[in-house]
Amino acid sequence: MIVSTVAGRIRVRSNRLKSAKIAQSVEARVKQLAGVNEVRINGAAASMVVHFDQRAADIEWLEDQIEAICRPQPQAKPRNGSRLSKQFNRATKVGMMSTLATSLVYIALGKKKPHAQFGIAFVAFAGLHMAKHARQLLR
Known part of the structure; x- marks a missing residue:
C-alpha cells in the first residue's frame, strides 16, 4: 500500500484506485484527515500522493489512517435465500x-x-x- 513517505508527502499504490468511484471516495475521506493539504490520485497508475503538514499530523497515525481507507472493506454476505x-x-x-x-x-x-x-x-x-x-x- 504505502510505497514511500518523505517529509510532507506519502505515496500510496492500490489497484482499488483504478476505479473512479472508489478513487473519489478515497480522495474525499483522505482529505478529511487532520493535517492533509492536498490529495492527487492517478487512476491509470493506481497511485495516490498525499501532501500533509508535518506539524499538524503524526506520520505513523496518518499512514495507518490512509491504509485503512485504501484497504478493501469487507462485503456483507449475501443471504442464501428465504x-x-x-x-x-x-x-x-x-x-x-x-x-x-x-x-x-x-x-x-x-x-x-x-x-x-x-x-x-x-x-x-x-x-x-x-x-x-x-x-x-x-x-
Missing part, C-alpha cells in the same frame, strides 16, 4: 440420500424393479437440487 428456499434445499438433499440408499439396498437384494424406481426418484431429487443451484453450477 426459509422456504432452505427447507426446499434440505428436502432435496434428504430425498437424494434416502432414495439412493434405498436403491442400493434393493439392488443388493436382487430386486431390479424397485431399484430402478428409487433410482429414478434419486435422479428427480438431484435434478431439483441442481435446478435450484444452476446459477452457481454454471458459472
